[in-house]
Amino acid sequence: MDILQELNYRGLIHQLTDEEGLAKKISEEPIVLYAGFDPTADSLHIGHLLPILCLKRFQMAGHLPIALVGGGTGLIGDPSGRSTERSLNTQDIVVEWTDKLKKQLSRFLDFDSSVNPARMENNYNWLGDLNVITFLRDIGKNFSVNYMLAKDSVDSRLSNGISFTEFSYMILQAYDFFRMNSDINCSLQVGGSDQWGNITAGLELIGKSTGNKAFGLTMPLVTKSDGTKFGKTAGGAVWLDADKTSPYQFYQFWINTHDNDVVKFLKYFTFLAPEEIARLEEQVSASPEKREAQRVLAKEVTELVHGADAALSAIKISEVLFSGNVDTLSGREIEDAFQDVPSAEVTGEIALIDLLLAVKAAPSKRQAKQDIESGAVSVNGAKVTDLNKALTAGDGMEGKYIVIRRGKRNYYLAKFV
Known part of the structure; x- marks a missing residue:
């Protein structure tokens, strides 16, 4: 052509x-x-x-x-x-x-x-x-x-x-x-x-x-099929500057593309050949739950804007958050991944129960105890059931980060300062 x-x-x-x-x-x-x-x-x-x-x-x-x-x-x-x-x-x-x-x-x-x-x-x-x-x-x-x-x-x-x-x-x-x-x-x-x-x-x-x-x-003006404005998230505009919109947040914007929009965006924003776009379009129809087209779109555009290393890091963060194996993340990746989750800065030694309250993972000590006892709480990827567990900076990844997971999808971040 x-x-x-x-x-x-x-x-x-x-x-x-x-x-x-x-x-x-x-x-x-x-x-x-x-x-x-x-x-x-x-x-x-x-x-x-x-x-x-x-x-x-x-x-x-x-x-x-x-x-x-x-x-x-x-x-x-x-x-x-x-x-x-x-x-x-x-x-x-x-x-x-x-x-x-x-x-x-x-x-x-x-x-x-x-x-x-x-x-x-x-x-x-x-x-x-x-x-x-x-x-x-x-x-x-x-x-x-x-x-x-x-x-x-x-x-x-x-x-x-x-x-x-x-x-x-x-x-x-x-x-x-x-x-x-x-x-x-x-x-x-x-x-x-x-x-x-x-x-x-x-x-x-x-x-x-x-x-x-x-x-x-x-x-054309880029529009989304659901009527919401393209390029906007709850946090505002999606910027090309990595310090304003991290590569992980950027990747997440694209991977959350609706099935009705993804083929159009593949044509607009990637340099993939028509044959590959046609193949991905078939995948959207045949196996939409796999979201292959969204993953390809997110990888291609993130790599184009932020480079191959940033794209791979964003993919890694996404996979880690799905699996819960957060202990494999670097400090920069932790900062990117948990930029928008509830967080708190702590010092010295702190009981896990108090830490759950500090990051707002639990509304009360009673609820915090129940969550720990039921196995709903993980610290840096490891499930914790000990009600007397206390944490210091030495327990943190890179000597300061404590990532708390409550249930399957709720994350919180504590940082020792």
């Missing part, structure tokens, strides 16, 4: 300007394309994966991707997909976040290829030098207010109000496309479906200013 056929197979084309023209251009020579990423936080999240992986797919097909970090537009704020105005961040914060996003993006694209190297750009390099007169005379004159009001990103905000600052965002993004088309022959912009208005504004500016032919492609 060529790149457009592959994107079609994977359901990754939502809107596309002049498919025939783009197909012809791609067949004749490598195309330069870009996707933009504004530094609105100190990390990208899984909502950014589709455009990132789209750039990667184009590079694997022999084309030249550009990851554009919005050091300039990040100071303004994109109204797309929002019902209220963004809070403006200081320039120092935007510079800091821009640098962090650059490091994250460099994990996905090959910037050292001798054939079709990826590029990293920062639109502050040209937006930062614009003065208001140049902006209004040379760029703003190409856009009528009626044209801008008709765009969904603006129209959806009119009832709640939109500042001139965010109203102007579309023109700045259009100018990004114009500059990269003029400076480095970039002729394709890709993005999420909410970027269609901004992308077509760029095509408008390029056409009026240079007459060059350029193209736009958007990917």
